[in-house]
Amino acid sequence: MFGADGWEDGPDGGRRRARGESVTVTTARSWWRRGDNGRAEAQAAKDAAAQAFYELDTAQRELEIAIETISAVDSTPEARRALEGFRALGEKIDRVSAAYITTVDAHDLDRDGLEHGEASRARGELTRAKDELVNTRTELERFQAGLAPLLGKAETQLARLAPARERAKQSLLAASQALDTVRAAGLKADDLAARLAALGPELTKLNEGASKHGVQDTVRRADEMRRTADAVRAEAERLPHQAEEIDKRLVSLRTRVQALGTRAEGVAPVLSELRRRFSAACWQDLQAVPDQAAQAVRQAEDALAEARKARAEQRWADATARLATVRALMDDVDGAVAAAGDRLRRLNEVSKDPKGEVERTRFAIRDAQRLAMQGRSTPEPRHARPLDDAVARLDRALAGLQGRHPDYWAFLTETAAVRETANRVVANIREDRAAGR
Incomplete structure (x- = not known):
């Protein structure tokens, strides 16, 4: 029998619905489940979009760091183009992100009574927002991969x-x-x-x-x-060490100045002997040496005093410069004094025996002549001519020694010039043979 509620007791103790009764209860439950599934799918789409938004934001921050690194180091056109590309990409990211936020704000998935159609629309819009975010992140990653050479160079710097x-x-x-x-x-x-x-x-x-x-x-x-x-x-x-060296040089140069002062005083007697024994041509160019030497010694003493003062005041550069001046002056004095003594010595030697100077010069000429003839029946004219001239010059120089007051200095100067000519011919021959000529 069916009870008042439309159900009857079965033979097995259970209850069954009467034939023809409505299945309203079962159908209502099915609708409820479909609405619940739509909300869940929309929520899943929302979560996926949120994850895509987070990943894009993270990638953008990493790219910003890379761009800042490049910009801090590189100002080349390529780096400027990368910065412009990043700005354009940033504008696109802002648009896609704003669209995503707007979509999220437009759908309240936690609201009671959310209808199936509204949930379906929310799922579709959120999925599209997620796809835009993913596509933009893919574009960003390609852009960042292209920055690798610039970034590597920037990181190296x-x-x-x-x-x-x-x-x-x-x-x-x-x-x-x-x-x-x-x-x-x-x-x-x-x-x-x-x-x-x-x-x-x-x-x-x-x-x-x-x-x-x-x-x-x-x-x-x-x-x-x-x-x-x-x-x-x-x-x-x-x-x-510089101060110690300056102190040593001060002592050394003071001693040298004193010694050269004494030597300079000895130039006058040398000149006196030159004047007494030899013609004017042998000593005229040395006339000014005593005065020049004395003046140079005085200048050296003044410069030495200035160097001592600069050293006391620890003006190291000035002290060094003054000492260099003293050395240069002393070199000049030394050369002039030595020239006078050397002149007298050489004139004494040649006046006693000019043959030694002649033989030394003839030897130089003959040595050059032998080399010019080596392996040849006749010498090269450009070698033979200056040697023939050298022989004639030597003969004329020797002839110039005849007379009461011969110019021995002119003789020595000429023989030295002849030897130089012979040496020059020897050097030219050797250069030609080395070059295969």
Whole structure:
């Protein structure tokens, strides 16, 4: 029998629905499940879009770091194009992200009574937003892959930054310590201290870093500071030795000036003997030597006094310059005094026996003639001609010694010139044979 609720008891103790009864309850439950599935699918689409949004945002941040690295180091047209491309890509990311946020805000998936159609629309729009986000991230990754060469070069330069700064600061510290050591030894080194102090503004810029001044400028600044500081340190370390060397040179040059002063006084007797024994042509060019030597000695003594004063005041460059002046003056005096004594010696020798000078010159000519004839029946005219002229010149020079007051100095000058001609011919022959001519 069917009860009032439309169900009857079955023979097995169960209950069954009467024939023809509506299945409203079952159908209502099926609709509810389809609505619940639509909400779940829309929520899944929302979660996938959120994940795509997060991944795009993360990729964009990584790309920003890469672009900042390149921009800090590279200012080439290629780097500028990369920056422009990043800006255009950033605008697209902003549009896609804004569309995604708008889509999310347009659909409240947690609202009670969400209809199946509305859930389906939400799922479709969120899926499209997710696809746009994914496609944009793929485009971003391709763009970033194309930046690899620029980024690698930029990272290489950035890797130089920290070591360059550290080396510069270590060099500054070493220079400062070297100056302290020098000052403790009683040396002022004011010029070195001034050069080191001039690096102060550069150190400030170095500490401000690459973010303000750029990597390339910062590395360049660090390298220049290091070189300057190293130079200051080296000069400071060398300063005690320089002072010691200047002191030694002061003593040595003082002794030399005194000795050359004494030697210069001996030029007058030499000239006197030259005048007495030889013709004027043999000594006229030496007439001014005593006065010139005496004047040079006085100038050297003055320069030496200035060098001592500069040393006392620790003006090292001035002291060195004055000592160089003293040395140059002494070389001049030494040469002039030696020339007078050498002139008298050579004139004495040739006046006693001119044959020695003649034989020495003839030997040079014959040696050149033998070389010119070596392997030949006749010499090259360009070699033979100057040698023939040399023989004639020697004969004329020897003939010039006849008379009461021969010009021995002209004779010595001419024989020296003849020997030089012979030596020049020898050198030319050897060059020709070396070249296969």
